[in-house]
Amino acid sequence: MWDSNPLISGMANGNPSPKAGERALNATSVKCPSCASNIFYEPELGGMMCRNCGNVYDPDTMEPRGSFGISKEHDYTGDSDISEDDKKRHEIVCNSCGAALVADENTMSTMCPFCGSPALITKRMSREFKPDYIVPFKIDKERAHSIFREWLDERKYTPRGFRKKCRLAKMTALYVPFWLLDCCVNTEMSGTGKVNGIPNEISSKIRYYVKGVPFDASINIANKLMTAVEPFDYSGMVRFENKYLQGFYANKYDQIPTEMTDRIMKRMEKYSASANELVARKYPGYESRLEKDYTFLSEISIKYCLLPVWFITVEFGGEQYQFAVNGQTGEASGQVPTSEGADLYDRIMSKIKNKAALPVPMYVFAAIAVLLWLITMDSLKPVTLFKTAVVIALSVTEVAIIAFYVLLFVLKSLHNHFSSRKDKTAYEINDYDKEPDLETYFDPMRKSDIDIKEIPLPYAFLLAGRDGRI
Ligand SMILES: [Zn+2]
Numbered sequence: 285m286w287d288s289n290p291l292i293s294g295m296a297n298g299n300p301s302p303k304a305g306e307r308a309l310n311a312t313s314v315k316c317p318s319c320a321s322n323i324f325y326e327p328e329l330g331g332m333m334c335r336n337c338g339n340v341y342d343p344d345t346m347e348p349r350g351s352f353g354i355s356k357e358h359d360y361t362g363d364s365d366i367s368e369d370d371k372k373r374h375e376i377v378c379n380s381c382g383a384a385l386v387a388d389e390n391t392m393s394t395m396c397p398f399c400g401s402p403a404l405i406t407k408r409m410s411r412e413f414k415p416d417y418i419v420p421f422k423i424d425k426e427r428a429h430s431i432f433r434e435w436l437d438e439r440k441y442t443p444r445g446f447r448k449k450c451r452l453a454k455m456t457a458l459y460v461p462f463w464l465l466d467c468c469v470n471t472e473m474s475g476t477g478k479v480n481g482i483p484n485e486i487s488s489k490i491r492y493y494v495k496g497v498p499f500d501a502s503i504n505i506a507n508k509l510m511t512a513v514e515p516f517d518y519s520g521m522v523r524f525e526n527k528y529l530q531g532f533y534a535n536k537y538d539q540i541p542t543e544m545t546d547r548i549m550k551r552m553e554k555y556s557a558s559a560n561e562l563v564a565r566k567y568p569g570y571e572s573r574l575e576k577d578y579t580f581l582s583e584i585s586i587k588y589c590l591l592p593v594w595f596i597t598v599e600f601g602g603e604q605y606q607f608a609v610n611g612q613t614g615e616a617s618g619q620v621p622t623s624e625g626a627d628l629y630d631r632i633m634s635k636i637k638n639k640a641a642l643p644v645p646m647y648v649f650a651a652i653a654v655l656l657w658l659i660t661m662d663s664l665k666p667v668t669l670f671k672t673a674v675v676i677a678l679s680v681t682e683v684a685i686i687a688f689y690v691l692l693f694v695l696k697s698l699h700n701h702f703s704s705r706k707d708k709t710a711y712e713i714n715d716y717d718k719e720p721d722l723e724t725y726f727d728p729m730r731k732s733d734i735d736i737k738e739i740p741l742p743y744a745f746l747l748a749g750r751d752g753r754i
């Protein structure tokens with residue numbers, strides 16, 4: 285597949301591997317070469333995946349593409365024998381939101397760090413927990429608190445009383461389970477664009493490696509919140525040892541990578557789109573012929589790692605707001621509510637912005653209004669009731685128009701005054717931070733490839749005969 289010409293392979297019609305799809309329909313008897321379980325074609329992966337061991341295979345050649353499984357040292361899926369270490373721990377389950385926490389026998393909790401509920405039940409460990417790696421906390425409670433307060437101060441347009449509630453809120457340190465993905469990303473695109481002014485068929489294949497892309501394995505924690513406090517500095521990552529957990533809570537994972545392939549692929553496709561965008565930009569008027577660039581992963585490997593996060597849960601106006609501070613780097617995030625006044629202001633400003641030429645007619649209007657008024661004043665004599673009424677009506681209208689423009693002017697000046705917002709609405713300022721881009725997780729130590737083909741369209745007919753289409 286990789287070596288075939290996308291112009292003449294199935295890729296040209298937007299389906300990179302029609303054979304794979306057909307095979308999937310008759311795939312009832314395909315067995316995993318590694319564990320002999322039945323395996324099936326996973327459309328979002330573009331490959332065959334074994335849900336038992338996590339291994340992924342090329343649908344055409346059955347070549348291995350790596351594994352979404354976790355290291356064989358532990359059985360992560362069932363109620364396997366509980367280790368001596370785990371016997372010393374207990375599990376705390378929140379009766380209100382269902383969050384499951386792990387702590388050593390000396391750590392007690394009074395309140396759920398996710399929902400603030402005091403309804404906690406302490407149980408014995410029900411499932412093996414031991415992670416492979418951990419990034420220990422580097423930021424203590426005091427630091428985390430001051431970072432959070434500074435971060436909150438930058439979010440200016442909040443409802444009255446919200447900050448005060450935040451400042452009084454409790455912080456909880458929590459080790460969050462993450463799956464860290466290392467893999468090779470293969471992406472292909474195909475379309476038309478100009479080379480020296482001549483329309484060309486453009487096809488490109490890019491292969492690059494990513495390292496340590498984190499996916500949180502906890503259902504109770506908003507994915508958006510976790511991506512917003514990324515990245516973590518993996519140079520601080522060490523093999524897991526029990527001592528790191530003393531005095532802290534850890535969250536138990538409740539999702540394994542084979543259950544999260546759609547989330548994983550969505551993020552990798554975003555990264556591929558940004559890589560392909562760099563190629564497309566070289567060709568003026570580039571138009572893709574595919575609805576979506578084709579992406580598949582190979583050399584997949586997963587690490588199970590606990591990452592340190594401070595959590596703050598605030599209840600305000602009947603709603604729950606959750607904030608997080610990266611326990612290693614101090615990156616803070618969350619979604620702060622915006623005040624109604626700020627929202628109203630933004631709505632008015634967006635209306636005004638659409639009428640960019642307003643400041644000019646403002647003065648013209650004012651001049652015409654004064655002139656009109658002078659003329660009517662002059663023709664007033666002799667005074668009649670009708671003429672007086674006309675003058676009053678005109679004056680009121682003119683004054684209203686002038687007042688309206690003065691108001692706009694004031695609003696515009698106010699807007700300039702708040703130029704620190706850089707044309708962002710209060711909502712945008714108060715929203716989650718964006719997730720890190722491809723550059724953050726790109727692995728420069730491993731060689732990436734790029735292969736671009738340009739075929740001038742006048743010659744594309746030479747290829748057309750091969751499958752009757754270009
Ligand atoms: Zn298997």
Ligand SMILES: [Zn+2]
Nearest residue numbers: 378381396399
């Ligand atoms: Zn809870």
